[in-house]
Each structure stands twice: as C-alpha cells, then as structure tokens.
Amino acid sequence: MPINQLKSLFSDPEIPEGRARELINSLDHFDIARLLHQLDKDKKVFIFQYLTGDVKRQELLYETDAESRQEIIDDLGPEFMAPFLEGMPKDEAADIIQESEPEVQQKILEQMVPDEAQTLKNLIRYQEQTAGGMMTPHFNRVDPGEIASEILAKMIRNPSKDTVTDFFVVSPDQKLVGFFSLRDLLNVLPHAKAIDIIREESPRVLLDEPCEKIASLMDHEHLSTVPVVDGDNVVHGIVTFDDVFRGLKQTTNEEFYTMVGATDTNPFARKTSSKIAARAPWLFTTFIGGMVSAFVLKSFQVSLTEFTVVILFIPFVLGLAGNVGIQGATIIVRGLATGDIQSDNLHTVLKSELKVGFSNGIIFGVICGLTISFFAEKFLETSPALGITVGLGIILAVTMATLIGSFTPLLFLKMNIDPAISTGPVITVLNDIIGLTIYLYTATRVFSML
Structure with a gap:
C-alpha cells in the first residue's frame, strides 16, 4: 500500500534525501493524491516539493482533497503558487484558486502575468459546478x-x-x-x-x-x-x-x-473537529424532533396507560413510514438533479409517487392488521381491534410520509435550499413526529369506540 510506504519513509528520520525523493517518485502520484489527507501538513508539503516535475505536482494538487490542497497553498505562499498555477490548464487553475479565501485569491492573482490573471478572474466569477466554472477558454x-x-x-x-x-x-x-x-x-x-x-x-x-x-x-x-x-x-x-x-x-x-446529514465534502479528508462541527447541527435537528415526539407521547399519556399494548408497535409503524418517506424524497431529489423531473412532467411524477406510497400503505396495512388481529388474543392478550389500529395507523402514516417525502424537496427548491438536505434528518424527524401523532390518535379513536 502506498500509504504504508509513505509512513515508513517518514518514520525513518535518517533516510537520505536522495532516497526519500526516489521513493516518493516511484509511487503513482495519483495514488498519493487520494491518500494525502491521511498525513499531517508538513508531510504533505514535503511530498509535494519532492515530486519531480511540475506536471506531477500540478496533477497531485488538483486531484487531492480540498483541505490538503489548501494546506499546501498556504505553506508555499502566493509567490510560489502564482507561476505554478500559470502552467496548469486554466479551468483547473481556476478551480483551485476559487477554493481559497478572497484575500488569498487576490494575492495569487497579483503575482501573475496580467493576461493570465485576467483570464482566471473571468473564470472564477462563475460557480464551480456550472458551465462557466468548468469551461476552458482555449479551444480550436x-x-x-x-x-x-x-x-x-x-x-x-x-x-x-x-x-x-x-x-x-x-x-x-x-x-x-x-x-x-x-x-x-x-x-x-x-x-x-x-x-x-x-x-x-x-x-x-x-x-x-x-x-x-x-x-x-x-x-x-x-x-x-x-x-x-x-x-x-x-x-x-x-x-x-x-x-x-x-x-x-x-x-x-x-x-x-x-x-445523510454528515457534511457536503468528503468526510474522510476532514479533521475530527471539523466532522463534529459539520454533523452537530443535524443531530440538534434530531434532538428537537425527539423532544417534540416526547411531547406527543405525553399528550396521549392517558390512552397509552389504558392501552399499553399500542406502544409495542410504535417502532414498527414509524420505521415503515420513515422508509417510504426517504424513498420518495430520494427519487424526487435524484430526478431534480439529473433533469429527469421538469416542470412539464412534475405533476405526473408526483401523482405516480403518491399512488405508489398509498398502495404500499394499504398493502402493508392490511397484511399487518390481519396478522396482528389473528394473534392478538392468543399472544398479546388484547382485543383484535389492535390489528385495526395498527393497520389504519400504517395506511395513514405511510400516506402522509409519501406526501412529506415528495413535496419537501420541492419546497426546499422553492426556498433556494439544496433539496438533498430534505432526504436526511429533516424527513426523518418530520415523519417521526407526524407518524407518531397519526398512529396514537388512530389508536385512541379505535379503542374509545370499543
């Protein structure tokens, strides 16, 4: 493994400089780029400087993770990076400069030949993953x-x-x-x-x-x-x-x-503190959802005390509804990203998703309801009406989860928020709160009629 060879290189403080340079250049620099995040800053800069030829260095800098790239740029400074980036394809150089802070961008551009700097300025004004941000100005x-x-x-x-x-x-x-x-x-x-x-x-x-x-x-x-x-x-x-x-x-x-509520960049290339900071807000969302769910349970405390067997099937109902909601949201988000969902077919797609969700709710609601009713008296020592409660709860919760999963990404898009966010903790929390409320309300109504 290249990473083991690199670590063994740095574990020997007396290795000759020529031997270190030879070992680094014997490895594939693309492999090194993918593994660079596992090393500390000094070792990253050491490897970068010991690579032979600007082409290898340019490809390593472009292919490695953003955090490692920024550490190398910060260490070597604008005076080195300006002529170095001038030798790269303009679209790649623009991508690298665009990741830096505005003041660093300005310092690098000031050190460049005016024509080169102007070309890169024209490129970095566009968002990175757009045609303007990805294009090269050189063509036939x-x-x-x-x-x-x-x-x-x-x-x-x-x-x-x-x-x-x-x-x-x-x-x-x-x-x-x-x-x-x-x-x-x-x-x-x-x-x-x-x-x-x-x-x-x-x-x-x-x-x-x-x-x-x-x-x-x-x-x-x-x-x-x-x-x-x-x-x-x-x-x-x-x-x-x-x-x-x-x-x-x-x-x-x-x-x-x-x-999944982790971060919008590669988590394997980030420090532990950065991972904690990136994920904590999403866990806080789940925390708020848990508190609201606890309040919902408290609101139905009287019913739960009288019909404790209802509690047994809460995870079952919420799990089924949650899966359906995530499925619907993922399909909508993916369709929006790939362009498969457009304004002219949006109504058809939503109608299809709602049909699928409602049908699955009925199928599993009926199957689970009949199964629970059949075994209720013998194994759970309760009324067969429990099957009706669970069955209706599943049908209603799954239908509502389909609505939430299908429409939340569209709502986020309307608010200029990345729809992908909606398929993570947001959908999960909403489904838990609404699904729990629907199930417990259904249970209360059914058992109150007995």
Missing part, C-alpha cells in the same frame, strides 16, 4: 471562411493535447456558428469552407448551466466537448467530458453526504 477556434486544408495544417502546426477532435466555428463578432469534428474535417474536400462543414445541430450550453444538465446533454448527443455561450450566443469557451465527469462526481458526493 475556426473562422467561417477557413478551408479544410488550412484548418488541418494549423492543427498539425499547433497540436492541442486536450481538444483536437472538435472545431468550433466563430463569427467575427465572436458568436458561435456551429461545430464539426475531426472526422467531419477529414471527410470533405481540401477547399471546403468551415461554414459548409458544420453539423446541422450544434448543441451549446449557457454560462450558468449546472453540470448535471450538461452531462445529460453530452450523453444524449454523444459529445466529448460542448461550447459555452452567453445569452447573446457569444462563445466564452468549451466544457470537456472529463471536466463534466469530475464536476458530476463532486456534486453527487456532496449531495450524498448532505443527504
């Missing part, structure tokens, strides 16, 4: 009147390792006309003009388009790159598949950790 720009032989010759003279497969035709006023691929270029006559090569359909995305929608477009159109334009169709850059994949992966991870 072609004039409408250029002929195929000239374009091919220019590509050979100035090869680009990143985006050689697509060419974007841009008018003199910087507006996107269309695009064509290298395959398209090779299949036309040498004197064919760029304007005549472009494809009939030329997909494009706006600067503020989220990465989920870009990924959906690229998947649907089978694209490896997509141009980024503003509202006037002026082209600002392109987004590549690897940038979208990375953005989608980061967004998915953030949503997953948010859904």
Whole structure:
C-alpha cells in the first residue's frame, strides 16, 4: 500500500534525501493524491516539493482533497503558487484558486502575468459546478471562411493535447456558428469552407448551466466537448467530458453526504473537529424532533396507560413510514438533479409517487392488521381491534410520509435550499413526529369506540 510506504519513509528520520525523493517518485502520484489527507501538513508539503516535475505536482494538487490542497497553498505562499498555477490548464487553475479565501485569491492573482490573471478572474466569477466554472477558454477556434486544408495544417502546426477532435466555428463578432469534428474535417474536400462543414445541430450550453444538465446533454448527443455561450450566443469557451465527469462526481458526493446529514465534502479528508462541527447541527435537528415526539407521547399519556399494548408497535409503524418517506424524497431529489423531473412532467411524477406510497400503505396495512388481529388474543392478550389500529395507523402514516417525502424537496427548491438536505434528518424527524401523532390518535379513536 502506498500509504504504508509513505509512513515508513517518514518514520525513518535518517533516510537520505536522495532516497526519500526516489521513493516518493516511484509511487503513482495519483495514488498519493487520494491518500494525502491521511498525513499531517508538513508531510504533505514535503511530498509535494519532492515530486519531480511540475506536471506531477500540478496533477497531485488538483486531484487531492480540498483541505490538503489548501494546506499546501498556504505553506508555499502566493509567490510560489502564482507561476505554478500559470502552467496548469486554466479551468483547473481556476478551480483551485476559487477554493481559497478572497484575500488569498487576490494575492495569487497579483503575482501573475496580467493576461493570465485576467483570464482566471473571468473564470472564477462563475460557480464551480456550472458551465462557466468548468469551461476552458482555449479551444480550436475556426473562422467561417477557413478551408479544410488550412484548418488541418494549423492543427498539425499547433497540436492541442486536450481538444483536437472538435472545431468550433466563430463569427467575427465572436458568436458561435456551429461545430464539426475531426472526422467531419477529414471527410470533405481540401477547399471546403468551415461554414459548409458544420453539423446541422450544434448543441451549446449557457454560462450558468449546472453540470448535471450538461452531462445529460453530452450523453444524449454523444459529445466529448460542448461550447459555452452567453445569452447573446457569444462563445466564452468549451466544457470537456472529463471536466463534466469530475464536476458530476463532486456534486453527487456532496449531495450524498448532505443527504445523510454528515457534511457536503468528503468526510474522510476532514479533521475530527471539523466532522463534529459539520454533523452537530443535524443531530440538534434530531434532538428537537425527539423532544417534540416526547411531547406527543405525553399528550396521549392517558390512552397509552389504558392501552399499553399500542406502544409495542410504535417502532414498527414509524420505521415503515420513515422508509417510504426517504424513498420518495430520494427519487424526487435524484430526478431534480439529473433533469429527469421538469416542470412539464412534475405533476405526473408526483401523482405516480403518491399512488405508489398509498398502495404500499394499504398493502402493508392490511397484511399487518390481519396478522396482528389473528394473534392478538392468543399472544398479546388484547382485543383484535389492535390489528385495526395498527393497520389504519400504517395506511395513514405511510400516506402522509409519501406526501412529506415528495413535496419537501420541492419546497426546499422553492426556498433556494439544496433539496438533498430534505432526504436526511429533516424527513426523518418530520415523519417521526407526524407518524407518531397519526398512529396514537388512530389508536385512541379505535379503542374509545370499543
């Protein structure tokens, strides 16, 4: 394991510098990047400085976790980082600078060549996981009147390792006309003009388009790159598949950790104190929910004292309702994130989810109600009416949980709050309080009629 080799390296204080450098460079720097969070700050900087070549260092800095990256930047300072970041792809450099505090960003940009600094300023003003934040301003720009032989010759003279497969035709006023691929270029006559090569359909995305929608477009159109334009169709850059994949992966991870109420960043790359601070508010939400649930139980104290057997099935009813609520919320949140749920099909999706929830409530309510009624007198020494209580409680609690799970993410979205938050402790607490109230009220009404 690379991490064991690194730890053994630092455990030997007398290891020669040359041997330490050799060992670090013998390991895959991408593996090191993924494991860097397990080491302390001094060791991270040591490894970074001992890597041979700026390319390895740049890739390690970009691929490692945000906390390790910031520690390295803070230690080496703006004077080192400015020329170092200038040598990186502009979209990657912008992502790194964007993570820093505003004053650190300013210091790094001040140390850069003015043109480089301006390019990065233009990129970091957009949110990270949007087309503007992920795009690179460098791409194969072609004039409408250029002929195929000239374009091919220019590509050979100035090869680009990143985006050689697509060419974007841009008018003199910087507006996107269309695009064509290298395959398209090779299949036309040498004197064919760029304007005549472009494809009939030329997909494009706006600067503020989220990465989920870009990924959906690229998947649907089978694209490896997509141009980024503003509202006037002026082209600002392109987004590549690897940038979208990375953005989608980061967004998915953030949503997953948010859904479970942990943190919106990788918890394995954070210190214990940071984890405690990130999770405590969510536990406080659960604490409040528990106090409200206790108040609900207190409100039905008389009924519970008389019909204590009802208490046995509280975990059962709440657990079933909670699972249904989480299922519904997760499906809605995922649909919103991927773009599968739009305004034109929202009503249909909600109607379908409510049908599923209500049907499951009836199925399990009837099964559980009949089962409990059958065994109530023999094993629980109580009235078969307990089955009616539990059955009705399940039907009503599951139906309400479906409503909560389906509509809470939409409410959060309306309030400009990340809908993923709703699938964590929020849904759980709401389902517990409302489900408990419904079940105990149903029990009180049923047994009062006996």
